Amino acid sequence: MNSIGASYKPDATGTDPKQTGSVPSLKLNDGNEIPMIGYGLGTANYKKGQDSKLDQRIIDNTITAIKAGYIHLDGAEAYNNEEELGIAIKKSGVPREKLFVTTKTSCSPGVTVEQAFNVSLKKLGLDYVDLYLIHSPFWAKSPKDLQEKWAEMETIKESGRARSIGVSNYIQEHLEATLETARIPPAINQIEFHPYLQHGDLLEYQRKKNIAVAAYGPLTAITKAAPGPVDGIYKSLATKYGVTEAEIALRWTLDLGIVALTTSSNEQRLKSFLRDLPSFKLTPKEVEEIAEAGKKKHFRVFWTHAIAPDDRR
Numbered sequence: 001m002n003s004i005g006a007s008y009k010p011d012a013t014g015t016d017p018k019q020t021g022s023v024p025s026l027k028l029n030d031g032n033e034i035p036m037i038g039y040g041l042g043t044a045n046y047k048k049g050q051d052s053k054l055d056q057r058i059i060d061n062t063i064t065a066i067k068a069g070y071i072h073l074d075g076a077e078a079y080n081n082e083e084e085l086g087i088a089i090k091k092s093g094v095p096r097e098k099l100f101v102t103t104k105t106s107c108s109p110g111v112t113v114e115q116a117f118n119v120s121l122k123k124l125g126l127d128y129v130d131l132y133l134i135h136s137p138f139w140a141k142s143p144k145d146l147q148e149k150w151a152e153m154e155t156i157k158e159s160g161r162a163r164s165i166g167v168s169n170y171i172q173e174h175l176e177a178t179l180e181t182a183r184i185p186p187a188i189n190q191i192e193f194h195p196y197l198q199h200g201d202l203l204e205y206q207r208k209k210n211i212a213v214a215a216y217g218p219l220t221a222i223t224k225a226a227p228g229p230v231d232g233i234y235k236s237l238a239t240k241y242g243v244t245e246a247e248i249a250l251r252w253t254l255d256l257g258i259v260a261l262t263t264s265s266n267e268q269r270l271k272s273f274l275r276d277l278p279s280f281k282l283t284p285k286e287v288e289e290i291a292e293a294g295k296k297k298h299f300r301v302f303w304t305h306a307i308a309p310d311d312r313r
């Protein structure tokens, strides 16, 4: 079964979405649903320093994305642009309840999750977020630190002000430590994920534990790591399906059952992603071919100060 309009919904166990008329959403372990393509407020939209002046470019880019149909918006305290995101949401004219808004806590020393969350909500001008994440585990000195922070996240979820809670940049040992004491398991782990960084057994572990994966940097093989072993495969599949190589990279992510977070300042590119991605699907053999070729190269863009260069987890 691979027909347009199939009612089947993917979930965190790794089953891939069917071809559908629009961008699919994935069912999280808490019953909520996350749209499988998200627009990122980091990287190209990141605001440097602690400048409190609003950056109109970020507001405009984000309004363009929302109007183009991006309902999943990936923000963070660390991107220093939650105010811009909040303004864009209001100005877009799209009702709040139709959007899926994520933000993340930096876990700064001496700041509780409750405090960080309240600041984020205020900056966003919202009374709830759809997903709240611990941005990274690298501040923690021990498993206990991660467990205590997670307990604070659970309190936020229980208050109803974050519909789902999760983590980011965790490897298996961080998830294991968290799950040891968690009352509510993380719904998702947002990680750098592309053919040149597939994280060994992490996906399989998360599928078993029903923790969804969101991929940031899904276009890395094209934008930052070329030339490389997947170039030829992307190219021939792009010709086969009549789409761009970037769309092959994003569809590969979706066909692994992974949420893809991208960003673009190019309205046409944003629109064509939403138009083209639901309209085709890679075969299992093609998905495998990209994965296998990708394993011949290792490349990581983010958090390289915290992770050893040869660490592929």
Ligand SMILES: NC(=O)c1ccc[n+]([C@@H]2O[C@H](COP(=O)([O-])OP(=O)(O)OC[C@H]3O[C@@H](n4cnc5c(N)ncnc54)[C@H](OP(=O)(O)O)[C@@H]3O)[C@@H](O)[C@H]2O)c1
Binding pocket: 039, 040, 041, 042, 043, 044, 045, 074, 075, 135, 168, 169, 190, 191, 215, 216, 217, 218, 219, 220, 222, 223, 246, 261, 262, 263, 264, 265, 266, 269, 302
């Ligand atoms: N949790 C974390 O630690 C973490 C870390 C990093 C990122 N993230 C999240 O993930 C989001 C996406 O990350 P990302 O920007 O690395 O994603 P990406 O999808 O890999 O890259 C998007 C960038 O690629 C460019 N691009 C798109 N298509 C292209 C093409 N065909 N040729 C050349 N350039 C092209 C875009 O620029 P144009 O404007 O030219 O289209 C855009 O700047 C971030 O915004 C953030 O929300 C999270």
